[in-house]
Amino acid sequence: LRLLATLLGNAGYQVRPVRDGRMALTAAESNPPDLILLDIMMPEMDGYEVCRQLKANDRTREIPVIFISALDDVHDKINSFTLGAVDYVTKPFQAEEVLARVHSHITLYKLQRDLREQVAELDAFAHTVAHDLKNPLALVIGLADFVMLQYEDSIPPAVNN
Numbered sequence: 001l002r003l004l005a006t007l008l009g010n011a012g013y014q015v016r017p018v019r020d021g022r023m024a025l026t027a028a029e030s031n032p033p034d035l036i037l038l039d040i041m042m043p044e045m046d047g048y049e050v051c052r053q054l055k056a057n058d059r060t061r062e063i064p065v066i067f068i069s070a071l072d073d074v075h076d077k078i079n080s081f082t083l084g085a086v087d088y089v090t091k092p093f094q095a096e097e098v099l100a101r102v103h104s105h106i107t108l109y110k111l112q113r114d115l116r117e118q119v120a121e122l123d124a125f126a127h128t129v130a131h132d133l134k135n136p137l138a139l140v141i142g143l144a145d146f147v148m149l150q151y152e153d154s155i156p157p158a159v160n161n
Helices: 002-010 021-030 047-056 074-082 095-150
Strands: 036-038 065-069 087-090
Touching: 002 095, 021 036, 021 047, 036 047, 047 065, 047 074, 065 074, 065 095, 074 087, 087 095
Parallel strands: 036 065, 065 087
Antiparallel strands: none
């Protein structure tokens, strides 16, 4: 934990290390981070359960989780991805590899977040435009219907269809 905190801190990342799963859940809920590095083997609550609870919470669901674990069995890796992890690094790890994966996943997360915000803004804009166009069009249609009723007898049959 100390090694990772130092490595990431020296690389310019703001790091908030916690020692157990409950603290991780509380920290993520109160101030959601851009990424969570999670060990499978932790006191009280294992990393699988922490990940499960993070992904079940609307506030923390989208945060990318990278497991870093000494467990290197394929079952552990598959279980991690099934629970919603975006990556898995085995211990002992290479510092450059961890930094590259962290950088990649934070960049991807921020791009996805920006895209979601832009889609929401575009949706709100489209809704406003549709609403603003609806009222004048209703007025035009109403006036056209009124004109048709007023001059129904003098409109040639070809136009009346």
